[in-house]
Amino acid sequence: MSAGLNLAQLQAVHYTEGPCLVLAGAGSGKTRVITHKIGRLIETGLHPRRIAAITFTNKAAAEMRERAKGLIGKAAKDVLICTFHALGVKMVREDGQALGLKPQFSILDADDVVGILKDAAGGTTDVATARQWQWTISKWKNMGYDSREALAMAQDDNERSIALLMARYEERLTAYQSVDFDDLIGMPLRLLRDHPQVREKWQNQLGHVLVDEYQDTNATQYELLKLLIGARGHITAVGDDDQSIYGWRGATLDNLKKLPLDYPQLKVIKLEQNYRSTSAILRAANNVIQPNPKLFPKTLFSELGEGEPVRVVDADSEEHEAERAVARIQGLRAASNPPPDWKDFAILYRANHQAKPFEKALRKANIPYKVSGGTSFFDRAEVKDLCAWFRLWINNDDDPAFLRAVTSPKRGIGHTTLGKLGEFSTQHKLSMFGSLFSHMLPAVLPTKAHDSVMEFGRYVNDLEYRARHTLGAEDSRAFLADWLKEINYEQHIYDSEDSETVAAARWSNVLEFCDWMAQRAGGQVDDTSGSTITSEKKSLLEVSQTIALLSTISEREKEQDMVILSTLHASKGLEWPHVMLVGVTEGMLPFKLDDDNGRQQKVSDETAQRLQEERRLMYVGITRAQRSLAVSWTKRRKKGREMVAAMPSRFIKEMGLDQSTMREDPREKLRQLRAEFARKAAVQPAAS
Ligand code: ATP
Ligand code: MG
Numbered sequence: 001m002s003a004g005l006n007l008a009q010l011q012a013v014h015y016t017e018g019p020c021l022v023l024a025g026a027g028s029g030k031t032r033v034i035t036h037k038i039g040r041l042i043e044t045g046l047h048p049r050r051i052a053a054i055t056f057t058n059k060a061a062a063e064m065r066e067r068a069k070g071l072i073g074k075a076a077k078d079v080l081i082c083t084f085h086a087l088g089v090k091m092v093r094e095d096g097q098a099l100g101l102k103p104q105f106s107i108l109d110a111d112d113v114v115g116i117l118k119d120a121a122g123g124t125t126d127v128a129t130a131r132q133w134q135w136t137i138s139k140w141k142n143m144g145y146d147s148r149e150a151l152a153m154a155q156d157d158n159e160r161s162i163a164l165l166m167a168r169y170e171e172r173l174t175a176y177q178s179v180d181f182d183d184l185i186g187m188p189l190r191l192l193r194d195h196p197q198v199r200e201k202w203q204n205q206l207g208h209v210l211v212d213e214y215q216d217t218n219a220t221q222y223e224l225l226k227l228l229i230g231a232r233g234h235i236t237a238v239g240d241d242d243q244s245i246y247g248w249r250g251a252t253l254d255n256l257k258k259l260p261l262d263y264p265q266l267k268v269i270k271l272e273q274n275y276r277s278t279s280a281i282l283r284a285a286n287n288v289i290q291p292n293p294k295l296f297p298k299t300l301f302s303e304l305g306e307g308e309p310v311r312v313v314d315a316d317s318e319e320h321e322a323e324r325a326v327a328r329i330q331g332l333r334a335a336s337n338p339p340p341d342w343k344d345f346a347i348l349y350r351a352n353h354q355a356k357p358f359e360k361a362l363r364k365a366n367i368p369y370k371v372s373g374g375t376s377f378f379d380r381a382e383v384k385d386l387c388a389w390f391r392l393w394i395n396n397d398d399d400p401a402f403l404r405a406v407t408s409p410k411r412g413i414g415h416t417t418l419g420k421l422g423e424f425s426t427q428h429k430l431s432m433f434g435s436l437f438s439h440m441l442p443a444v445l446p447t448k449a450h451d452s453v454m455e456f457g458r459y460v461n462d463l464e465y466r467a468r469h470t471l472g473a474e475d476s477r478a479f480l481a482d483w484l485k486e487i488n489y490e491q492h493i494y495d496s497e498d499s500e501t502v503a504a505a506r507w508s509n510v511l512e513f514c515d516w517m518a519q520r521a522g523g524q525v526d527d528t529s530g531s532t533i534t535s536e537k538k539s540l541l542e543v544s545q546t547i548a549l550l551s552t553i554s555e556r557e558k559e560q561d562m563v564i565l566s567t568l569h570a571s572k573g574l575e576w577p578h579v580m581l582v583g584v585t586e587g588m589l590p591f592k593l594d595d596d597n598g599r600q601q602k603v604s605d606e607t608a609q610r611l612q613e614e615r616r617l618m619y620v621g622i623t624r625a626q627r628s629l630a631v632s633w634t635k636r637r638k639k640g641r642e643m644v645a646a647m648p649s650r651f652i653k654e655m656g657l658d659q660s661t662m663r664e665d666p667r668e669k670l671r672q673l674r675a676e677f678a679r680k681a682a683v684q685p686a687a688s
Helices: 007-014 030-043 058-078 084-099 110-120 127-142 147-153 157-175 183-194 196-205 219-229 254-262 279-289 318-335 352-364 381-394 399-407 415-427 432-436 447-468 472-486 489-496 500-521 540-553 605-622 650-654 666-683
Strands: 020-024 051-055 080-083 208-211 235-239 267-271 311-315 345-349 369-372 563-567 576-581 625-634 636-639 642-645
Touching: 007 030, 007 267, 020 030, 020 254, 030 051, 030 058, 030 208, 030 235, 051 058, 051 084, 058 080, 080 084, 084 183, 084 196, 110 127, 110 157, 110 399, 127 147, 127 157, 127 183, 127 219, 147 157, 183 196, 183 219, 196 219, 208 219, 219 254, 279 605, 279 625, 279 650, 311 318, 318 345, 318 352, 318 576, 318 625, 345 352, 352 369, 352 563, 381 399, 381 447, 381 500, 381 540, 399 415, 399 432, 399 447, 415 432, 415 447, 432 447, 447 472, 447 540, 472 500, 472 540, 489 500, 500 540, 576 605, 605 650
Parallel strands: 020 235, 020 267, 051 080, 051 208, 208 235, 311 625, 345 563, 345 576, 369 563, 576 625
Antiparallel strands: 636 642
């Protein structure tokens, strides 16, 4: 496990006796240390099952699993490589009974949560307010409070009423046997804190825990980690304080400061060589981050040579900026032989909505692209419909899933019936599905309505039975096809869309989704749900159980040859040969710190902190680039509904670029055009 590692990396990989913190700048091989250390730990005799490596996204987990497989072969499949949330699912599935949760609980997504909150508040609230409540409750949960503690702490009437609502929300979740996203961290924490046998079990099971992107953990995650590793502290954390970009979601650099205090025996290792970027790129990155206060002094150098100068591109509008980005991609492809792949290019921006003009320009140029971290496949209505059915046949108590499934497609069970059923179930403390089989239900429903709901209930039970006994890809495919026919889902989609093209696209999503489910049942797809990779056949019921997690926190990721469009946040930890940072316009990055366009405001503490986080975001963006980097800004930008004149971001100046090489050189463009012309001429068939 020592090939391709420098001395400091080797030290980090070989130190397995106690807690270890690798603190280093971007591209210095921190993630590489984690992968190699997994191998090293196995070499020292630790069983792969006793190793957990925690990553920030499912995509990062998948990538690490792939690399670990390359390094150590089959043993990699037993290592638990997953996100904090996936680890949480595993823990709650295994031990949630101690908290009164059955193993087949449901995981609610943000829409479900908002719906439940609206409903719990009486149903007349607008979505924006409900989202605000959700945000506050989530914040409390991330601080480790339940509704009682939140009520005790509440500062004003508004907070008190949200805390009371939170109590009702908690009750509903228990009744539905459901958890939300924050519970996936909070519940494992409570399990370990309040249940000594559970704590002992996990501490014994895990011989070493490795954590990537440690700077972005929050306080609850830190507590969870501490309880997982116990006093022996067999942990390897790697991180970079300069890349902490989730402060707005509760991540705290305190976790970096606490580690040496809580573990005095902590070994701190620094890495200084960057293996990713050219010197020109790295210099710009170092310059940008320089004004931020330093938690730990760091130096970073590269031996990859000076490389191409970093380019600054100005544009009149976002559309113009997008055209220039496309021209740059085409130019760079034309300039080298063989041309770089599409997937070697990334366009990175601050916020999701900025992707639009770039998508349009790429489509126009016939360039394949993929928006990463945008609207996930699982957010599509048709996929959510199908997931609701899966959730219901796994967990009959999941009322939100019941309501969605029973109306998708509509089956003659109307609002009145559902309203009565809801009342009945509350009165008798049953789930809605559970109420269907109550002998008292016929007394409150007209015969026809009762017959329809009973038919639905029996059908779901029947599906559950069939799904349990459907094994492997082929059978699953057949089962899913039958089921879609039985519920007449294709017709439902065509009936609910005016445009046939839209309906066709939605139906093809359904087919793609079912095919993907079937592949998982066949064991052909890596399971990113926290359980290990397996090539064994699974039952469709088992597959459905893990889907909930994917549907809430990830999209499927396929390696395809496409230009990547991504937010800066979602680009963390990744690298591309050619990167374009777009929208580097004052007011967008940094984001609206002073919307007076440069006029000096009194810089409050909070503003200063926000500016620091924005600067780290810029640093993350710059350091994604391996060989070429262009930074673009627009002379006009949206402010509310108007367009206003705009300036280049202060970060462009801070990069300290050499003025003479900053702008894109027209001669370069000419060279690229010539090269493209020559290439095209060379591939023309002689006869034509
Ligand atoms: P980030 O802070 O962006 O997450 P990182 O510190 O995790 O970066 P890695 O992604 O592990 O850095 O490594 C950056 C690149 O450098 C990768 O392509 C990796 O394979 C390569 N690399 C790391 N260490 C070495 C080494 N010792 N020799 C050669 N290449 C290396
Ligand atoms: Mg990394």
